Amino acid sequence: KNEVEQSPQNxxxxxxxxxxxxxxxxxxISALHWLQQHPGGGIVSLFMLSxxxxxxxxxxxxxxxxxxxxxxxxxxxxxRDSAVYICAVGHYGQNFVFGPGTRLSVLx
Amino acid sequence: xxxxxxxxxxxxxxxGQQVTLRCSSQSGHNTVSWYQQAxxxxxxxxFQYYRExxxxxxxxxxxxxxxxxxxxxxxxxxxxxxxxxxxxxLCASSxxRESEQFFGPGTRLTVL
Numbered sequence: 001k002n003e004v005e006q007s008p009q010n011x012x013x014x015x016x017x018x019x020x021x022x023x024x025x026x027x028x029i030s031a032l033h034w035l036q037q038h039p040g041g042g043i044v045s046l047f048m049l050s051x052x053x054x055x056x057x058x059x060x061x062x063x064x065x066x067x068x069x070x071x072x073x074x075x076x077x078x079x080r081d082s083a084v085y086i087c088a089v090g091h092y093g094q095n096f097v098f099g100p101g102t103r104l105s106v107l108x
Numbered sequence: 109x110x111x112x113x114x115x116x117x118x119x120x121x122x123x124g125q126q127v128t129l130r131c132s133s134q135s136g137h138n139t140v141s142w143y144q145q146a147x148x149x150x151x152x153x154x155f156q157y158y159r160e161x162x163x164x165x166x167x168x169x170x171x172x173x174x175x176x177x178x179x180x181x182x183x184x185x186x187x188x189x190x191x192x193x194x195x196x197x198l199c200a201s202s203x204x205r206e207s208e209q210f211f212g213p214g215t216r217l218t219v220l
Contacts, residue, residue, distance in 0.1 A: 033208070033209065035211070041145070041196045041198075041213065041214040042211070042214065043198060043200075043211035043214075045209055086151075088151075095141070095155075095164045095166055096141070096153055096209070097153070098143075098150040098153075099150060100150050
């Protein structure tokens with residue numbers, strides 16, 4: 001079993017839909033990151049979470065430490081949100097472990 | 109404040125050659141991590157440097173080596189290149205070891 005799992009693997013949505021991407025992890029962590037990777041490779045850090053909830057624009061990220069689960073929500077999705085979304089967990093001072101990513105396509 | 113930069117953006121090498129990739133960290137960041145991302149896969153951690161010392165290493169052979177300079181910029185060196193080394197190499201800097209990571213645009217290496 002992988003240390004970090006994401007669901008769904010692929011997601012196609014219509015513009016305007018509410019989107020949820022899930023991340024589950026099996027190890028103790030000090031922080032969880034949500035990353036966005038557009039075609040061509042560039043990675044952007046969206047959120048770093050250690051507890052609770054964060055919001056930035058149309059993006060909301062939550063984490064439940066007890067359940068070892070995090071969700072990334074996109075409200076009013078737009079075609080420019082099309083990208084791969086990656087969950088990565090950090091172990092106290094050690095290397096980050098990445099999930100396999102969720103490929104999101106938002107159709108106009 | 110400049111972001112994380114990497115050079116070169118693309119590189120083509122042949123099997124057996126050596127390559128050096130460079131990363132300039134974001135201003136004030138003393139930690140640099142390197143990742144390898146094969147096509148269609150998630151990034152895999154190679155190693156991390158904190159204040160010029162290696163601070164953790166992933167499951168990569170010794171022919172992958174690194175260096176961090178006093179200005180916290182970093183190099184990734186790969187010797188005896190193999191075809192499977194073809195990948196996007198990403199570096200990320202952070203203010204301290206466990207804080208948010210800021211990624212560079214990556215260097216795409218092709219080994220023929």
